[in-house]
Structure formats: C-alpha cells, structure tokens
Amino acid sequence: MSSFSFQNVRAIVVDFPWNSPILAFGVLAICLLAATNLITRISYKVISSSRDRVKTPPTVPYTIPFIGHAVGFGLDPASFFMRLNIWLRHQQTFCLKVMGTDIYFVNGRKNLSQIWKYRGASITSPGVPAFFIDRVFGMAKYAVKAYELDDSGTNALPDLRSNVAPHNRLDHLTHVGFAKLLSGDGLAGLYGRWAEDFATRLQNLNIGEDWVEDADIMEYWAHPLVSALNKALAGPLLEVIDQDFTRDFLKFLPYVPPLMKGFPRWWIPEGYRLRTRLTKTVQQWQRIARACFKESDIDGDGDSDPWWGCKAVRERQAFLGRVDNWDHDAVASSDFGLIWGANQNVHWAAVWTVVEVFKDESLLARVREELQDANFGSNFDIDKLLSLPLLNSIYAEVMRLRVEVQHVLYSKHEDIRINEWRFPKQRIVIVPAGPAHLDEDFWNSRDGKYPVDTFWADRFLVYPKDPFSGPSKKNLTSVDVGDDRGRPKYKESGIASSFIPYGYVDNCPLVEEIRLLNYMY
Template sequence: MFVYVFKYFFGIPERVVSVYRADDSGPFPKPYLGSNVPAEDRIDYITHHGFLRALGGPGLLPSTRRYMNAFAARMQEKSFSEEWTEMPDFSNFFRDVVGSSLVECLYGPTMLRLNPEFMQDLWGFDGSVPWLARGLPSFIKPSAYKPRQSCVGQLKRWYEYAREHFDESSISPDGDGDPYWGSNLMRYRQEKLLAVKNHDDDSLARMDLGLAWGAVGNTIPCAMFSAFHIFKDRDLLRRVRDDVEGSFGGQHLLDIDPNKLIKEPLLSSVYAEVLRLHVKTYFMVSSPHTDVHLGRWVLPKGRIGLMNAGISHMDNSFWNEFGGEHPVTSFWSDRFIIDPADSQSGPVAPHVRESPDWVEPRPDGGKERMDNKPFFSMDGTEGSWFPYGGGHSICPGRFLAKSVILFTCALLARDYDIEMLSDNVEVTTWRFGLGVGGLKHSLPFRIRKRST
C-alpha cells in the first residue's frame, strides 16, 4: 500500500520506492526474523517511530497546544464583531482557518510565511488525489499534477531556509516546537529520513507533502461536519455550550488541559458519530509471515484483505437506532452516550447486547462510577467503528485529530454564533474510499462574536 501511494499519489521515484519495497524488517523495534535490512534503512520502523512519538507520545501535548494557539490567533485575526458577517463557504472557512493552524502546529509558522500559497496548493492536491490514485498520466490530466509539484517546490524552499536559520537555542521550552522546523517531528525526519539510502530533499518533500495531506485531508472535513451538526441543532448547541462553560467556566480556553477537554462526554460523542457517519475509508491488511484464521475464513500470508469503514459504520444490524428514531444514515449526537438510567441507550443495538457473547461495558476503564451520570462509551464497537484503521498501522495522528476537532468545536460554540444560509447540503462521493467526502456545493453561512 505504501509503495502504491508513494509512487502514484506523491510521485516518489523508483530508486526511493525500491527501499520501501526491500524493507521486510517490519514496523517494530525488533526486526522480523530473517530480515537483513541495515538499521539505517529500516524505513518502515523509522517513519512510524517518529509518528508515534510525535503524534501519540511526548509530542502530542506540545503539538495540541501549538494548534490551540494558532487557531485562536487566526480567529482573532478575522476580527469578527457582534454584528453578523456573511461568508461564502463553510468548508473553505475550515480549510483556511483550521487547516492552516494544523499545518502550522507541525511545520511551524516559517513554512507558511515563506509559502503563502501552500495551503491553496495543498487543497488543490487533495482535489487531485482521486485522479492520481487511478494512475492517470500527466499528459492526460496535467492539472492534477500541478498542485503537487508546487507543494514540493515550496517545501524544498523551506528546507533551505530552516537549515540556514535554525540552531538548538531555537527550540521552545517544551522541548518540541521551534519557529523554523516547527516541531521535533520535522527535525527528526530531516535527520533520519535523509540518512536512508537514495533519499534526498525532493523525495523527503514528497513524503512531507504526504504528511501534510494526511494531517488535514480528513481532520478538517470532520471538524467542519462536527461544527455543522452542532450549530444546525439549537438544542445540541445549547448543551455543548453548557458543558464547555460548566467544565471550564470563565477560564480561557487556551489555558485548559486538552486531556480534560477530550473527556467531555457530549463533545466526544459528537466526534465519534461524525466519524461513524462520514468516514468511508478503505484499509488494507496483510499478514506477511503467517496465515490468519478469521472464523470460517483464512487470510493467507502475504495476501491482502480490504475493508471499508463506511460499510461497517452503516450496519443497522449492529448500531443502536433507538427504536428507529435515529437511523444509521442520520446524525445522532448521543449515539455514543450510555445513560445508566436508560437501558436502550449506547452505541450498540439492544439485541446485540443481549447476545451471550456480549460483555457489559464498564465506564472509566473498568472503574465503577458513583455519580450514575451519562457517560461516553465506545465499548463493544471494536471491529465496527474503525475510521482510523486498526492494528499497529492504525493512524498515529488520531489523538491529535480528536484534540483538534474537539477544541475547534468548543471554541466556536462558546465564543461564536454561526448560522447556515442554505439547506443545500450534499456530500460528494468523489473521494469515496479515500476518507471523508466534502460538500458538493458551497455552503454560505454567517458568523458573529457572542456578546460577553
């Protein structure tokens, strides 16, 4: 899968792709038995180790903080007043404000300052991916290749500048961020990936384009749909505001603990439901060394299994539709909330829970709750809710993505009023299998600052 994506999506040349093809050592610290790949060429492990540390390990909190500050600053720059401001497209608003903030938290402010067209080209590349995925040659569809080449050139320009200006004293007190490379992840990739056989600035820029696209391609539309559903439903908006203000009071949102925010039950349920409803991504699985027995079936070693999250996410024989009131094809903000006083609540259908194989979920990781309040739960959804894939290859950016989506919605709900100005909301299927489908048409809206 990596070889195909690198070759066709990002145009990485064969001399570099061959290194990935030859790496049979696996993604774990200890190489697979029988592998003789030199440590410096274990590209699968090197890449994933960097992602795991930066996006789910010690780099997660600093990255989240940088996003929070960047997003709040961009909203401040918009200078929205208590009077309504009409804007032409809700989706483009999120691409601009949320997308730029997310890229900045990983790549730093210098990259975007040097390359003010980068975000426009990145979204141009996103729109071209379905063409590139089909292996369409450039002479047939040259417009599909232009944004990619532009992004690669801009990233290489940034490399030159950052190398000239960065030194160790530039690193922020958190030990992760810096104004030139942006984050420890980017410094790690410069050091480790350029040391791998056949890699150079051009190939690394193409992989860093992949990282940027991977960061925004699904996170931003998921954030947009989360906010859309919250602001479309006045009662849901009131509940979200009550929860945010009840938990954090008059505390500035930039001062809150992100770990506390992601535990908010209602916001977490909205997040999980948006991913269930809107993510239609294909995932490939393979066992390189042994057969895998799947009940009556066998996945032979070396063969590929293909799963689509959208199929499982729309399985009405599994998901709780609350007596038909909330079909799987519709958004239900409380689908992932269990109310101890309501036996019909929760994400899994009651008849599934009555199965002899069902294990009763226990909130808070098995700790008994004493308050008997409704709580967010995904227990029992394993194998049916997998917008990020699964196993060791599960998306390493999922924790940052959740923090981005929840903080974005919390800040907008608490500090702004937003109204959609059109009911023409249709999701395109053009990106089916690649992630979240975007809006088919522009969605005009208006926004104003809430009075204090």
C-alpha cells in the same frame, strides 16, 4: 413493398465485404468480450457458492480483459460501488480486477472480528506506503525502492524473516516518529501552537453582524484550519516561501484519489502541476532550514523552532537522512506525505462537528453546559477535555457517519487467512468503513427513531438505568452506570468490528490529534 425490402436485404448480404479484416477483428473482439464475461460469471458463481473450507474471494465478473473494473472504479467510484453492492447482495468478500491487478475487499462483523485478532503475519507493510508515496507524492523510483525492500514491520523488534538494516526500517522509524509527534508532550505542543495561531486567524476573518451566505462551509473553514496546523507542524516557512501554499494544497487534495489510481499527466494535468509546485516549496523550505537552523533556535519547551517547526520533524531529518540511497529530495517527498497525513480527515470531522452541534439548539446548550461543568479555569487540561462523554459521543458519531475511510491491509510474507477466506500475500486488501458504520443490524437506533444514516449525538452514550441506551442493539445494558451525579458514560468498547474509523487503533497515532483538534475547534 415486402419484395422490395427483401431485395434490398439480399443485396446488402451479397455485397457485404465478409472477408474484411476490420469485420474479422470486430467479430473476434465481441467474442473475446463475451467469453470474458461468461467465464468470469461462471467463476464467480462457482467460488461464491463453494463449500470449501478455504477459498480465495471470488472476482466480480467483468467484460474487458486486463482493464477489468478500472473504468467504473477509477472514474466514479461512489456510483460504481453503489451499483456493485446491489448486485453483490450478501457477498461480503470479493475481488476487483483493476488494470491486471487483484484488489480484495472484505466486509462483515464476522470477518472484521477475525482481522483484529489475526496474528498469522504482519498485515501492514511499506508495500502500501510505497505505492502511495510514489503515485501521489511523486517520490523518485530509486527512493521508493527503500520502502519496497523494508519487510521488517512496525514493531520495535523486526520480523524474524527480515534482513533489513536498522537504519533502513522505514515502516518502524516513521511510525515511531509519528507516534511521538501525536502523543504526550508532542501532542500538547502541537495543540498549543495550533490553537494560538488558529485563534488569530479566526479574528482576522472579519466576521460581521450581518448574515452572509457562503457556498461551501468546508471550503470556508479549510484554509485557516489547514494553514494553522501546517505552521504548528512544519513552522512558518512554507507560507513565507509561497503565500499560496495552503490554497494550492487544498486544490491538490481532490487529485489524490485519481493520482493513487495512476491517472496519467495528460488526464489530470492540474493535479501534477500542483504536486510539482507544492513539492518544490517543501524542498525550498528544507534547504533554508538545513542552512539556518541552530540548536539555540529551539524554544524553551524543547519542541518548537522557527525553521523545522517541531522536534518530530527535526528528528525525521536525522533518521530519514540515513536511509540508503536517499537524498534531500526523497526526504522532502516523504515530509510532503507527512503534511498530507496530518491534515487528512482532521478538519472535515471538526467542521462536521460544528455543523451538527450548531444546527441543534438543545445539543449546543448541552455541549456548553458540559464544558462549563468541566471547570477548566486558567490551566487548560487536555486529558479532561478528551474525557468529556457528550463531546466524545458527538465526535464518534461524526466519524461514524460523516468521515468515510478505507483501511488497507497487506502481507509481505504469507497469505492472510480470515475465516474461510484466503487473501494472497503481496496483494492489497481493502476494508471499507462505510458498510460497518451503517449496519442496521448492529447499531442502536431506538427502534428506528434515530436511523443509522442520520446523526444522533447520544448514540455512544450509556445512561444510568436506561437499558435501551448505548451504541449496539445486541449489547444494550441495564447495569447501573454513570458517575455519582447520574451522568452518562461514553462507550466504545465491544464495537471494534463495527466502528473502525482508524483501522487498527493501536497502530494509528492520529487518533488523539483528530479528537483534540476536533474538540478545540
């Protein structure tokens, strides 16, 4: 039997086509993959263990040249990063190779504290919005160029190294416009219209006395929430033109990540179809608004009108219309992005807040008591609502635990230096909030009674004469705090490197909108 087997093996070896080009290609491919894996592993080890005072974050080892980590990162990022975090252990800065592009990641309180203090360069740039609005919202390449050329920054005074004309300062102009919409009278008007319309939609849900099980509470509430906010922001025409606009918009949202990663049309045809349909509706809305709007249509508050929706959107048409080489289609793509941005994370945080409050009867009673004590009366006070400590703490805990965000940094002119790490200019740097928000070494858990991966409504509250209250383990206080009735105070100061739901708070005009709509829901 052994002799027979040996003869068979010998015959296979002798007769095998060793000169076959297919075999040669296969062997070469295996050698290339093995060499790539070995070289990247050695490089990672050398850089991560280096004691150099300044170094570029190490690239995580990969096997396939050029493609790198694109498959895992693109198809199943949650599982990919779960496995990656186990492999990385304590490495807090690293680089992924995705289709030939270097994407850097940074974690850790030590590093994040330096990011917030960094003043060496403008670390936000339209390079990122250009990438996003091109891939996700399908803006024409000629219009995207205006974003790519704008290196002036968001500040009122442009970067000294920039030669961009004032009317082409897209980063600054859109940021200021968004800030006007979501602060002061703009926010009050947006809230008033949203609250009125949302209340009407709630009444039309026909909720009866009997318990009815629904498969997805997010899906159940998303339509009235999104529809009401879109109407408050852009007026009623979107749903007049297409009654399925909100439905299609919600269907489109899950396609944003694969579109951002550059998935082709043949891979996600439904995502591209929905984007085209939504964009056409936005274009038609704006054609009608341009033809029909008159100054006399503006409401007595000086803000809302039935064509454009609000003053901020009207003003966008003016300054975006002056950008070089932009046409009405380019403006529509930008405003599609505005609609998406206004809805991003707002409603999911609101629904999670309701879920957490209503599943705990004692917490629900406390919230109702706080609202009753506020004594709003007939004149609703937004500032008073936003100052309620328990509601603030619940909201912050929802943002910490339930809303995962990735903050993107980008420097146009020079490298970003964070401690010993150097992030090359014109490269994307991502700061994921998740690791910071679940840092067991930082967050107060009352000696494990309220683990960081569970909801605790009081995590951000500091109680009088309670040295074990407050969000941080290391900053527990015994100072007498609270008001004259001994009630707790909401505390968010001193935790900027571990609580980053908005990234750079000064640069995020969405903060007040998210809080307000969250509380009112």
